Amino acid sequence: IVAFRTARMAKAPDxxxxxxxxxxxxxxxxxxxxxxxxxxxxxxxxxxxxxxxxLEVLLLLADIxxxxxxxxxxxxxxxxxxxxxxx
Numbered sequence: 001i002v003a004f005r006t007a008r009m010a011k012a013p014d015x016x017x018x019x020x021x022x023x024x025x026x027x028x029x030x031x032x033x034x035x036x037x038x039x040x041x042x043x044x045x046x047x048x049x050x051x052x053x054x055l056e057v058l059l060l061l062a063d064i065x066x067x068x069x070x071x072x073x074x075x076x077x078x079x080x081x082x083x084x085x086x087x
Contacts, residue, residue, distance in 0.1 A: 021051050028060055037068040055085045 024047035031040035041064050048057045062077035 021047065021054065024050070025056060025060060028064070032064055032067060037064060040064050041068075055081055058084070 024043060028040050028043035028047060031043055041061070044057060044060050044064055047054075048061065051057055058077050058081035062074045062081070065071075065073035065077060
């Protein structure tokens with residue numbers, strides 16, 4: 001994932017801010033660890049709005065959905081990730 005993201009950022013360096021992306025992902029994962037699924041999902045959605053071309057965001061949304069007990073939504077996120085990033 002890191003190598004893939006680095007390659008994508010090299011193609012469009014002004015499109016993404018790697019520091020902001022990492023911060024949003026870290027904050028969402030921390031909220032998920034604390035058990036605050038709603039706040040984690042809000043943070044992940046914010047990250048998705050800013051960085052829709054990132055595989056890690058879709059995987060994070062799937063993790064949040066799975067931990068909240070919504071396996072159907074988690075499967076939807078994983079399918080979207082597979083469709084969007086076939087490699």
